[in-house]
Amino acid sequence: MKPKKNSPIVQNYRIINLVFGLIFASIFLYSLVYSHTEPNHPIPSLYEKFTGETSPSTGLSRSFSALMRGDVKSANSYNPYGIQIFLFFLFQMVFRFISFSLTKRYFSLIKGIILSDLTLTIIAFLLAFKPLIFFTFKLFKNYIVN
Amino acid sequence: MEQTRTNAGQTLGIIGLILAILSLFLAFIPCVGFIAIAPAIIAIVLSAVGLSQASKNNGAKGLNIGALIVSVVSVLFASVWLILVVGLSTIEDEDIEDIVEEVIEGVIESHPANQDLQDALEELEDQLDKIKIDSIEIKGDSIDVKVKIEVETKEK
Numbered sequence: 001m002k003p004k005k006n007s008p009i010v011q012n013y014r015i016i017n018l019v020f021g022l023i024f025a026s027i028f029l030y031s032l033v034y035s036h037t038e039p040n041h042p043i044p045s046l047y048e049k050f051t052g053e054t055s056p057s058t059g060l061s062r063s064f065s066a067l068m069r070g071d072v073k074s075a076n077s078y079n080p081y082g083i084q085i086f087l088f089f090l091f092q093m094v095f096r097f098i099s100f101s102l103t104k105r106y107f108s109l110i111k112g113i114i115l116s117d118l119t120l121t122i123i124a125f126l127l128a129f130k131p132l133i134f135f136t137f138k139l140f141k142n143y144i145v146n
Numbered sequence: 147m148e149q150t151r152t153n154a155g156q157t158l159g160i161i162g163l164i165l166a167i168l169s170l171f172l173a174f175i176p177c178v179g180f181i182a183i184a185p186a187i188i189a190i191v192l193s194a195v196g197l198s199q200a201s202k203n204n205g206a207k208g209l210n211i212g213a214l215i216v217s218v219v220s221v222l223f224a225s226v227w228l229i230l231v232v233g234l235s236t237i238e239d240e241d242i243e244d245i246v247e248e249v250i251e252g253v254i255e256s257h258p259a260n261q262d263l264q265d266a267l268e269e270l271e272d273q274l275d276k277i278k279i280d281s282i283e284i285k286g287d288s289i290d291v292k293v294k295i296e297v298e299t300k301e302k
Contacts, residue, residue: 008153008206012160019164045177050231055176132174139176140226142248143233 010107013114014100021096024089028068036065036074056081056135081131088128092121154205158196162213165189169220179227186224189217 004010034041041061048054056079063082066075075082099117103110126133166189172182193213200207 008151008156012156012209015160016164019160020167023168043178046181047176047179047231057175057177060175060177129174132176135176136174136179136223136226140230143230 004107007107007110009114010103010110013110014103017096017100017103021093021100024093024096027064027089028093031061031064031068034061034065036062036069036071036078041065056131060085081128084128088124091124150204152203152205154203155196155198155200155207155210156205158192158199159209159213162189162193162196162217163209165192166213166217166220169224170216173220173223173227176227180224180231182220183224183228186217186220189213190221193217 039062043061045055045058048058059078060082063075063079064086066072066078067082067086072083075086095117099113103113106113165185169182169186169189172185173179193210197207197210197214199205200210
């Protein structure tokens, strides 16, 4: 059965795209409001607070703030994985807004679009977050072993 | 006759899926990983209620099932962080350093730039092997310091 223009699957996909587009946009807005040169980011590294150690995500907010101002060199020094995660979020934001606006036009292809979206997003997520995922698994493994 | 699907449970499913995906993102960021447990639990509750509503009123269940699966995975990873953070905050600082240092070394080793650094280090070591410092003579008085270094390579 072919999906209709106003079928729940089309409507739900559009809403989810819009919400995620806005969430990603708010991340960029947050990075733009807070400067990387002043340590005033309201979200602290809770991991560092509890354990006293740094993690691969330490400096990610400052890295994003630096990238929003075009300072790639500083961004890389704050967090070496900041650029790849920033690019993932940027791609996601653009893709969400494009999907939101085009889904109504190509509603007949909705199942294929959702399947491709899921596959591409999962691959991009694994590539961008690879060091953080690796750290999570390794830390847990070492903690259990020790 | 084909039964038409209703919108029952769809709103809860959408909210549940959004919260579940957000918690999955958070669960892989070490700095805030354990916070993900709160939205993930809310997502489980919402998608379970949504699924129940969809079952009763012939609504589409796919969205709620998807939200439920993603939120359960998020809860698992967030729990890992919670256990780790609570556990690490109770053990000695030196033990934490050992555990974290070992993990960070592993992460650095797996970094794509690591091979370039290793190659550069080997090249530097080769160059150092070829150089032999024969003598270092330092002459000094109260005003001037003269440094004389004679370098002889092994290739001569």
